Amino acid sequence: MNRVALAPCGDYAPENVVAAVREVLAPLGGIEAFVWPGAQVLLKPNLLAGKASDKAVTTHPELLRAVIKAVRQAGGIPTVGDSPGIGTLRQVAKGCGVLAVLEEEKVELAPFTSPIEVAVDHGPFRRLELAADLFEADCIINLPKLKTHQMMGMTCGVKNLFGGVVGKRKIALHLQAGDDKTLFARLLLEIAERIAPCLTLVDAVTAMEGEGPGSGNPVAIGALLASRSPLAVDAAAIRLLGLPLSEVWTQQVALEDRRQEADPNRLEIVGHSPETFRPDRFEPARSTEIHFGLPRFLRRHLKRWVTARPEVDLPRCVACGLCVEHCPPQAMTLVHGRLHIHDAQCIRCFCCQELCPHNALKTTQGMLLKILSRSEPK
Numbered sequence: 001m002n003r004v005a006l007a008p009c010g011d012y013a014p015e016n017v018v019a020a021v022r023e024v025l026a027p028l029g030g031i032e033a034f035v036w037p038g039a040q041v042l043l044k045p046n047l048l049a050g051k052a053s054d055k056a057v058t059t060h061p062e063l064l065r066a067v068i069k070a071v072r073q074a075g076g077i078p079t080v081g082d083s084p085g086i087g088t089l090r091q092v093a094k095g096c097g098v099l100a101v102l103e104e105e106k107v108e109l110a111p112f113t114s115p116i117e118v119a120v121d122h123g124p125f126r127r128l129e130l131a132a133d134l135f136e137a138d139c140i141i142n143l144p145k146l147k148t149h150q151m152m153g154m155t156c157g158v159k160n161l162f163g164g165v166v167g168k169r170k171i172a173l174h175l176q177a178g179d180d181k182t183l184f185a186r187l188l189l190e191i192a193e194r195i196a197p198c199l200t201l202v203d204a205v206t207a208m209e210g211e212g213p214g215s216g217n218p219v220a221i222g223a224l225l226a227s228r229s230p231l232a233v234d235a236a237a238i239r240l241l242g243l244p245l246s247e248v249w250t251q252q253v254a255l256e257d258r259r260q261e262a263d264p265n266r267l268e269i270v271g272h273s274p275e276t277f278r279p280d281r282f283e284p285a286r287s288t289e290i291h292f293g294l295p296r297f298l299r300r301h302l303k304r305w306v307t308a309r310p311e312v313d314l315p316r317c318v319a320c321g322l323c324v325e326h327c328p329p330q331a332m333t334l335v336h337g338r339l340h341i342h343d344a345q346c347i348r349c350f351c352c353q354e355l356c357p358h359n360a361l362k363t364t365q366g367m368l369l370k371i372l373s374r375s376e377p378k
């Protein structure tokens with residue numbers, strides 16, 4: 001489970017992506033190791049929002065096309081499914097260019113609409129409601145985009161599977177976890193374990209840095225990563241980007257739980273090493289928190305100083321109300337066309353920033369965080 005393959009892919013020219021998919025899967029046994037004739041294969045890309053594919057918000061349509069072709073060559077029957085944060089799946093797929101590819105390739109788009117209850121034997125969440133489509137498929141291929149994530153540090157193999165939670169049930173889960181990132185990381189790990197994709201193949205041709213997953217900047221990486229394990233692929237991505245482990249919450253929690261495949265130093269790397277793809281400069285998420293081992297009640301008291309928070313960029317805000325509608329603890333209000341964020345209620349989930357179609361929410365670091373990040377060696 002800790003084997004991760006990496007292959008170069010310099011751009012999204014269709015023939016280059018097809019060749020890179022073949023190259024990255026070869027050391028894992030090729031696509032035939034995952035797909036058999038007649039298998040119903042559900043492809044789960046990152047379809048967060050209907051932004052143009054060059055913004056690096058979503059899995060690139062050409063990667064999806066290359067995987068569709070590979071699945072068909074192995075005799076499988078592909079469909080594509082997800083549950084975006086806002087808008088319908090069709091609207092999002094259209095906006096990011098995926099719908100055009102699916103129409104050309106004659107592949108069905110399957111919005112996750114019907115949930116089924118999945119029992120969880122351990123961990124803080126007793127049962128989860130996940131999309132039924134995930135359990136009807138013979139195998140799932142997880143196709144994340146490599147991006148920073150303001151709440152969790154990074155989104156890649158594990159976090160992409162949160163899209164398996166149907167629609168607004170995601171809001172309820174955010175609310176249940178509150179501002180406890182460890183708890184939310186445990187939830188994400190539970191979801192990834194229940195969905196259990198047979199293969200995770202990461203789009204890191206262009207990744208996202210800074211204010212990800214919705215408002216950061218594209219950064220050229222030029223790589224595909226693949227593994228049977230979403231945690232192992234995330235560990236390789238952490239090495240590739242040179243991120244401190246302490247800033248990626250799912251990985252930290254998985255290591256606390258002694259999951260070996262989460263350890264970047266215990267991977268079996270095949271093909272190119274992750275470090276060969278590291279960009280000269282990569283801006284991590286800005287929402288790192290300071291704990292200092294403070295008790296929870298004190299951290300809550302000092303929240304404004306030791307955490308990052310969302311702030312409205314008023315000239316950009318068109319007062320559409322989408323963020324207000326999706327804010328889990330209802331910490332946002334629109335008063336006479338002006339957006340207000342009520343800091344005491346805000347759980348720092350950054351869903352608002354993720355979903356705002358106008359990039360009108362930025363991240364402001366608490367004063368202590370600012371001072372410490374200035375004093376960090378560059």
Ligand code: SF4
Binds near residue numbers: 312322355356358359
């Ligand atoms: S911040 Fe964005 S989503 Fe929220 S009201 Fe303004 S434009 Fe709409």
Ligand code: SF4
Binds near residue numbers: 327328330332349350
């Ligand atoms: S204001 Fe934004 S970051 Fe705060 S709780 Fe609401 S959605 Fe989450």
